[in-house]
Amino acid sequence: MKATVLATFLGVFLTCTYTAKEATKKTKKAKLYFALTDVPQIDCDVKAGKIINPEFIAKCPPGCQDVKHRVYGTDIYASFSSICNAAIHSGIIDNTGGKVLVQKVAGHSGYRGSFSNGVRSLSLPRWRESFLVSEGKPRKGVTYPSTLEYSSSKSTAVKSEPKKPEQDLKGMKSADTANTSEKASDQGDTAHKEHQTTPVPTPATQMATTTPTPTTAMTDPSTTVPQPTTTPAATRTTAAPAKTRPGLHRVRDMGSSSVHPAYASVVAAAASPQRQEPVATFQRAASSPVHLAMEIDSWKSGLSLFDTGFSSKEELNPKPLESISQGNQNCKVDLSFLMDGSWSIGKRRFQLQKRFLGNMAQALGIGSAGPLMGIVQYGDDPSTEFNLKTYANSKDLRNAIEKIQQKGGLSNVGKALSFVNKNFFLDANGNRGGAPNVVVVVVDGWPTDRVEEASRLARESGINIFFVTVEAAAQSEKQNVIEPNFVDKAVCRTSGFYSINVPSWFSLHKVVQPLVKRVCDTDRLACSKTCLNAADIGFVIDGSSSVGTGNFRTVLQFVANISKEFEISDTDTRIGAVQYTYEQRLEFSFDKYSTKQDVLNAIKRISYWSGGTSTGAAISYASEQLFSKSKPNKRKIMILITDGRSYDDVSVPAMAAHQNGVIAYSIGVAWAAPDELEAIASDPAKEHSFFVDEFDNLYRYVNQLIQNICTEFNSQPRN
Numbered sequence: 001m002k003a004t005v006l007a008t009f010l011g012v013f014l015t016c017t018y019t020a021k022e023a024t025k026k027t028k029k030a031k032l033y034f035a036l037t038d039v040p041q042i043d044c045d046v047k048a049g050k051i052i053n054p055e056f057i058a059k060c061p062p063g064c065q066d067v068k069h070r071v072y073g074t075d076i077y078a079s080f081s082s083i084c085n086a087a088i089h090s091g092i093i094d095n096t097g098g099k100v101l102v103q104k105v106a107g108h109s110g111y112r113g114s115f116s117n118g119v120r121s122l123s124l125p126r127w128r129e130s131f132l133v134s135e136g137k138p139r140k141g142v143t144y145p146s147t148l149e150y151s152s153s154k155s156t157a158v159k160s161e162p163k164k165p166e167q168d169l170k171g172m173k174s175a176d177t178a179n180t181s182e183k184a185s186d187q188g189d190t191a192h193k194e195h196q197t198t199p200v201p202t203p204a205t206q207m208a209t210t211t212p213t214p215t216t217a218m219t220d221p222s223t224t225v226p227q228p229t230t231t232p233a234a235t236r237t238t239a240a241p242a243k244t245r246p247g248l249h250r251v252r253d254m255g256s257s258s259v260h261p262a263y264a265s266v267v268a269a270a271a272s273p274q275r276q277e278p279v280a281t282f283q284r285a286a287s288s289p290v291h292l293a294m295e296i297d298s299w300k301s302g303l304s305l306f307d308t309g310f311s312s313k314e315e316l317n318p319k320p321l322e323s324i325s326q327g328n329q330n331c332k333v334d335l336s337f338l339m340d341g342s343w344s345i346g347k348r349r350f351q352l353q354k355r356f357l358g359n360m361a362q363a364l365g366i367g368s369a370g371p372l373m374g375i376v377q378y379g380d381d382p383s384t385e386f387n388l389k390t391y392a393n394s395k396d397l398r399n400a401i402e403k404i405q406q407k408g409g410l411s412n413v414g415k416a417l418s419f420v421n422k423n424f425f426l427d428a429n430g431n432r433g434g435a436p437n438v439v440v441v442v443v444d445g446w447p448t449d450r451v452e453e454a455s456r457l458a459r460e461s462g463i464n465i466f467f468v469t470v471e472a473a474a475q476s477e478k479q480n481v482i483e484p485n486f487v488d489k490a491v492c493r494t495s496g497f498y499s500i501n502v503p504s505w506f507s508l509h510k511v512v513q514p515l516v517k518r519v520c521d522t523d524r525l526a527c528s529k530t531c532l533n534a535a536d537i538g539f540v541i542d543g544s545s546s547v548g549t550g551n552f553r554t555v556l557q558f559v560a561n562i563s564k565e566f567e568i569s570d571t572d573t574r575i576g577a578v579q580y581t582y583e584q585r586l587e588f589s590f591d592k593y594s595t596k597q598d599v600l601n602a603i604k605r606i607s608y609w610s611g612g613t614s615t616g617a618a619i620s621y622a623s624e625q626l627f628s629k630s631k632p633n634k635r636k637i638m639i640l641i642t643d644g645r646s647y648d649d650v651s652v653p654a655m656a657a658h659q660n661g662v663i664a665y666s667i668g669v670a671w672a673a674p675d676e677l678e679a680i681a682s683d684p685a686k687e688h689s690f691f692v693d694e695f696d697n698l699y700r701y702v703n704q705l706i707q708n709i710c711t712e713f714n715s716q717p718r719n
Contacts, residue, residue, distance in 0.1 A: 038146040039099055039136070042083060044069050047703075048131040049079030052149040054104045057136050060084035065095040070707060071121040073111035078127035079104070080703045087133045089119035099136025104129060109425075110461035122707070123460055123714055125530035325393035327367015331520035334372050334388055334431055335364070336424050338416050338441045341377040341407035345444040349505040350406045353442060356508045358398040363516045366394045371520070372430060373397060378416035379409025384423070389430030413447035417454040417490070421461055436528035438519050440466045441490070444505075446473050446481045455490035460714060464527040465491050466519065468511065470502045492527040523633055531706075531713035532565065533572035536590050536634040538626040540618050542642040543579040543609035546671070551695040552608040555641055558698040560603045562639070565706050568596040574634070575599045576626045580618035581611025582647075586625050615646035615676065619653040619664075627662050636662045637709065640680055643695075645673040654680045663712070664688060665705060669695055687712075 039057050044064035060083070069082035077086045087093045087100040094117070108130050113123035138144055337360070339353055357375065364371045372392070375385040385404055391397040420439055425431045439458065446469075455465055467487045473480070483489065491498035497518060500511050522528070539559050543552065559577070566573040570591075577587040587606050593599045619640070627636045638657065657664060666680040668691045681688035687708050690701045 039144075040146060040148045042148070044082060044084050046083055047080045048077070048083050048086075048102060048104065049129055050151055051102075052151055053145055055102065055142065055144070056148060057099055057101050057138065057144050058083065058148065059099050059136070060087060060093060060097045062097040063095060064088060064097065065118055067120070071119060072113070072124045072127070072707075073108075073130070074114040074116070074121055076105065076108060076111070076130050076132060077121075078108075078111050078124050079129035079131055080127070080707075081121075081131075083131075083133070085119055086121075086131075089114075089116050089121050090133050091117050092133050092135055101134045101136050101139075103132045103134070105132060106130065110421075110457070112457055112460070122711060124710055125460060125462060125532065125714075325365075325367035325370075327370025327372075327393075328365030328520070329367075329369045331364060331371045331516075331522075332369065332432075332435045333438050333519055333522065333525070334425065334435045335374070335438045335440065335519060336388075336420055337373065337375045338382070338413070338420065338439060339375055339377050339385075339404075340411055340442050340444045341379045341409070342411040342444065342448075343379075343408045344411060345406075345505075347406065349444070352505045352508060354401050354404060356442075356512065358401045359509060359512045360516065361394045361397040361401065363512050364394070364520075366391065366397050368392050372432070372435075374424065374429070375401065375404070376416060376420055376424060377404065377407050378412060378419075379407040380412060381409070382412075382416040382419040383407065387424065387429035388432075410448040411443060411445070412449045413441055413443055413486075413490075414449040414451040414454040417441070417451060417458050417465070421454070421458040421463060425461075425463065436464060436522055436525045437462055438464045438466065438525065440468060440515070440519065442468045442470065444470055445477075447486055448482065450483045451486050452483065452489040459492055459527045462528050462530050464519075464525045465498065466515070467491055467499045468502060468508075468515065469499070470505050470508060472501055492525075497524060529633070531710035533567040534633070534635055534713070535566070535573045535637050535709070536627070536630040537563070537566070537573060537575050537637045537639065538590075538622050539575070539577045540622050540638060540640040541577060541579045541587075541606075542581075542613060542615070542640075542644070543611065544581050544613040544644065545610045546613070546644050547608075547610075547695075549608050551643075551669075554695045554698060556603055556606055558641070558702065559639075560600050561699065561702045562705060563599055563603065564596060565702075566596075568594070568599055570594045574631075577603065577606065578618060578622045578626065579606060579609055580614065580621070581609050582614050582617075583611065584618050584621035584625075585609065586621075590626060590629060613642065613644050613646055614648045615640070615642055615680070616648040616650040616653045619650065619657055619680065623653070623657050623660060623662065627657070627660065635713070636660075638662050638664045639667065639705070640664065641667045641669070641698075642672050643669040644671045646676060650676050651679040658682055665708075666690070667692070667698070667701060667705075669693075669698065 039059045042051075042058045042060065044061060044066065045068075046058075064082065064084035065088050066085070069085040071081045071086045071089050072078035073081065073086075075090065083100060083102055084093070084097070087098075088095060092098075092100055107126065107128040109126045111122075111124040111127065111130075113121045115121075337357055339357060341350070345353065361373055364373065366373055372388040374387040374390065376382050377385055386400060391400060417439070423429075425437045427433070431437070458465060467490060469487060478484070487499045488494045500515060502508050502511055518524075541555060541559065547555070563575050566575075568575060574590040575588075575593070576590045579585050579587055588602050593602055619638075622638060627638070630636045654664060662682075664680055664682045666677040666689045668674070668677045668689075670693065672691065674691065677689045677691065678685040690704070692698055692700065
């Protein structure tokens with residue numbers, strides 16, 4: 001009897017267990033099916049910054065490979081890039097569309113344009129938020145939304161068209177509060193705090209900003225950086241080995257070609273297997289870009305999001321300094337010297353180079369409120385000897401320079417410049433943001449690799465490049481130079497200010513003071529200037545009766561949305577505003593406000609005037625009251641917004657403004673005259689003139705206007 005009951009009980013138990021397992025399998029299958037099928041659709045023009053979700057899968061329609069869907073960057077993209085066209089550029093999908101996994105990451109200090117998979121992406125110096133794209137497959141443990149949350153209050157459900165919300169035209173909200181109208185949804189990158197579930201970094205946000213995490217159980221990234229056990233002077237981070245380029249290079253001291261015991265650890269490190277950087281990627285290792293940026297458990301705040309194959313992105317933390325100097329406060333620059341450690345220089349000349357660097361450290365006056373200096377030694381591969389925050393006074397720095405050992409190898413300057421651009425000027429390494437970034441390259445003779453492309457990318461990132469060439473190639477040696485005129489291809493300007501040629505290593509000490517004077521002349525450090533921090537922008541605003549109070553507030557919101565994307569200060573971009581009818585009124589001048597918040601508050605306070613429309617007189621007034629007082633090193637940009645034909649001539653005042661160096665953008669609304677808009681705009685007019693049929697559509701040109709300003713800035717000649 002007991003046996004029968006036991007058997008019955010066991011049978012029931014096994015049956016229940018099997019049923020539970022099957023139910024679990026079905027649930028898992030159902031969840032997987034949901035994850036794979038409930039994918040929201042987006043349009044070709046949707047930008048990543050427009051969507052609040054930090055990680056999501058979306059389905060792109062066919063036909064997104066179009067130049068009108070702008071893309072900025074390579075592998076990692078600025079958030080006002082089209083998601084779908086970025087996915088085509090990266091090779092994740094083609095023009096037939098498909099699913100894409102999008103992951104938001106922190107803003108980056110530079111985005112490199114490239115041509116890939118039929119899409120031309122553009123370069124951009126910096127942007128406050130970035131994103132990565134990868135194959136549209138869900139990651140394990142991540143729950144993906146079936147409805148995307150946009151930066152306005154609207155959302156998009158699966159396989160359904162988004163409904164257009166009612167436009168709210170009454171009253172401009174503060175610059176830090178979101179519009180509830182559809183305007184904000186297409187501004188993407190000007191997403192406002194009111195509707196955000198994750199913080200979107202502003203342009204002033206540093207690269208150490210924590211990457212927003214998706215809705216998973218993943219832990220927050222640690223903000224603690226491990227301290228190295230070695231002293232800063234002895235700490236060296238070595239780049240991955242690369243194949244040497246063919247080409248002749250002088251070897252002055254033949255005895256130096258053997259490996260000295262002091263270099264044994266460097267040689268051993270170079271021989272060890274390391275990851276190689278793929279040719280087609282930008283600042284990225286061979287592994288998946290998604291895995292690189294999103295393995296949050298192991299990622300430390302403040303380090304680069306990119307892996308170049310070099311190990312130098314590990315932070316070189318300084319030991320506690322006994323003495324911290326304020327330094328020369330008239331020379332606040334962040335400076336990296338690239339010292340030549342190749343065998344061609346020889347031991348004796350290497351010592352002369354170290355003496356020169358020590359003298360530079362002394363003459364600069366290193367200190368926390370003045371110049372900071374780090375050193376990268378290059379040969380076959382570059383390595384950081386110490387970074388900007390390792391030493392905060394000249395004495396400690398000079399002592400550390402004396403202990404540097406020669407690496408040996410070739411003179412791969414191009415590789416060293418690429419290394420510095422990607423790894424050196426990081427917040428974690430002591431980069432101060434407000435100080436110009438300067439690189440001084442000391443090279444014996446000539447480089448053994450090409451420098452032009454690496455230099456261009458560094459310049460676009462805002463790095464000022466100086467070259468000190470010692471014992472340049474003689475006439476009989478010029479056939480051995482891989483890249484003729486390499487200095488002119490590398491430096492910020494070809495005027496001679498950024499290059500010094502020294503006939504002999506024994507006369508190198510003579511250039512210490514001239515070089516100090518140049519690197520400390522911050523007004524002439526042209527490469528520190530980007531499209532976002534190097535302009536005087538004057539808004540000329542139509543306040544005529546035809547505009548109306550509600551539309552005038554919409555215009556002010558447009559002005560505020562443009563202004564907030566720039567880096568505003570006394571030394572960066574400055575903003576001024578003029579309102580006009582028959583008459584003109586200076587609302588505020590360039591030197592009135594020196595912070596972004598003060599500028600935005602001033603814009604909000606502008607009162608509607610009402611009257612006629614004398615646009616020509618307004619241009620003349622802006623030229624006299626605003627742009628005549630612009631700083632010599634600033635680009636003068638006028639942005640004029642009008643809704644009708646002018647009662648006076650606009651062509652003559654506009655031509656006079658152009659001749660005085662004012663770059664004019666015209667934005668016409670409703671009844672604005674196209675011929676007048678073209679006359680006001682700088683050449684080419686199609687890139688400087690815009691028209692919208694109603695005020696509510698002004699928001700469409702916020703990103704376009706900023707993009708055009710940056711594109712024009714990046715195309716400036718370097719002479």
